[in-house]
Amino acid sequence: xxxxxxxxxxxxxxxxxxxxxxxxxxxxxxxxxxxxxxxxxxxxxxxxxxxxxxxxxxxxxxxxxxxxxxxxxxxxxxxxxxxxxxxxxxxxxxxxxxxxxxxxxxxxxxxxxxxxxxxxxxxxxxxxxxxxxxxxxxxxxxxxxxxxxxxxxxxxxxxxxxxxxxxxxxxxxxxxxxxxxxxxxxxxxxxxxxxxxxxxxxxxxxxxxxxxxxxxxxxxxxxxxxxxxxxxxxxxxxxxxxxxxxxxxxxxxxxxxxxxxxxxxxxxxxxxxxxx
Numbered sequence: 016x017x018x019x020x021x022x023x024x025x026x027x028x029x030x031x032x033x034x035x036x037x038x039x040x041x042x043x044x045x046x047x048x049x050x051x052x053x054x055x056x057x058x059x060x061x062x063x064x065x066x067x068x069x070x071x072x073x074x075x076x077x078x079x080x081x082x083x084x085x086x087x088x089x090x091x092x093x094x095x096x097x098x099x100x101x102x103x104x105x106x107x108x109x110x111x112x113x114x115x116x117x118x119x120x121x122x123x124x125x126x127x128x129x130x131x132x133x134x135x136x137x138x139x140x141x142x143x144x145x146x147x148x149x150x151x152x153x154x155x156x157x158x159x160x161x162x163x164x165x166x167x168x169x170x171x172x173x174x175x176x177x178x179x180x181x182x183x184x185x186x187x188x189x190x191x192x193x194x195x196x197x198x199x200x201x202x203x204x205x206x207x208x209x210x211x212x213x214x215x216x217x218x219x220x221x222x223x224x225x226x227x228x229x230x231x232x233x234x235x236x237x238x239x240x241x242x243x244x245x246x247x248x249x250x251x252x253x254x255x256x257x258x259x260x261x262x263x264x265x266x267x268x269x270x271x272x273x274x275x276x277x278x279x280x281x282x283x284x285x286x287x288x289x290x291x
Contacts, residue, residue, distance in 0.1 A: 024137060026061065026128070030144060033062035041068050048072050054267040057155070063147035070150075075270055077263070078151040084163045084170065087156055088114040089129065090145040097142055105139055116166030153263070159256045161245035 016028060016035075047053055056069035059079045069076030080087055092114065096106050108129055110122045122130055128137040148154070160167050249256035268274035 024128070027137065027140060029061045030140070033058070034064050037064060037068075040065055041071075044068055044072060048074075052271050052273075054271055060148075061144075063144065063150060066147065066150040069152075075152045075267065076150065078148060078154045080154050081157045083158045084156050084166045085114055085116070085118050087154060088116070088118070088166055088170070089120070089125070090148060093129065093142060093145050094149065097146070105142055114166070115169030116163065118166060155263070159246055159249035161242065161249070 016032065019028065019031065044053070044056065053072060053074050055075040055077055056065060056072070057077045057079050058065040059081065063078060066076040066078070089112075092112065093108070096108065097104075100106060108125070110120070110125075112120045112125070114120065128135065128141045130138075158167075248254050251257065265274060
């Protein structure tokens with residue numbers, strides 16, 4: 016990895032490391048496949064270039080996305096934005112950006128790599144990376160239904176291949192702030208004045224936020240407790256996240272021939288979708 020620039024972003028390093036490791040990954044999976052039933056290949060979101068190996072072996076290829084559904088929606092938007100684009104053509108993301116489910120992002124809310132296509136060399140790499148997500152048979156997302164109700168419902172209507180199973184989320188801090196404050200109502204966001212690309216918070220803004228926290232703290236606490244219970248319920252034996260993951264397990268067993276799928280399941284496209 017010594018040939019990479021000294022100031023290269025850590026995400027680029029991880030993606031490049033995964034790309035250069037593909038021959039070893041392919042050899043390992045072929046060795047496993049020759050002696051063992053292989054249910055699926057599940058790389059994480061920085062290693063979608065491993066998905067073609069699943070196709071080579073004839074097994075499902077899922078993508079593990081350890082972020083939230085809003086971040087998946089943002090990457091999906093990037094892919095759709097570049098549908099029909101000429102080779103080497105990179106299109107800017109319009110701001111403010113309205114994501115499915117009513118999540119609205121300004122430029123400062125988005126990760127750096129998603130901004131300014133013609134001034135950010137990381138953008139081209141990002142576009143090529145997220146385009147590979149379409150190779151996945153499904154995406155396992157680290158969220159739960161009540162956390163992102165509007166976005167989950169929007170994805171259901173889109174019939175996209177995502178599976179929600181999990182409890183937390185940790186994408187870009189700006190996106191977290193938007194979701195926690197505007198969508199979930201469990202946080203207060205201190206407005207920052209932008210000056211020479213620096214986020215500055217004035218003494219007055221801090222005082223205003225502290226006063227609001229004192230006045231609204233009980234309401235925020237009740238909302239946080241409600242979400243905490245919803246998170247626990249999502250992973251209970253009959254919870255939606257547990258059922259979603261069990262659905263994935265059934266599909267993998269069917270693919271292995273261990274379990275017969277229902278007639279309804281057999282009729283489904285290979286791009287199955289369920290967010291719970």
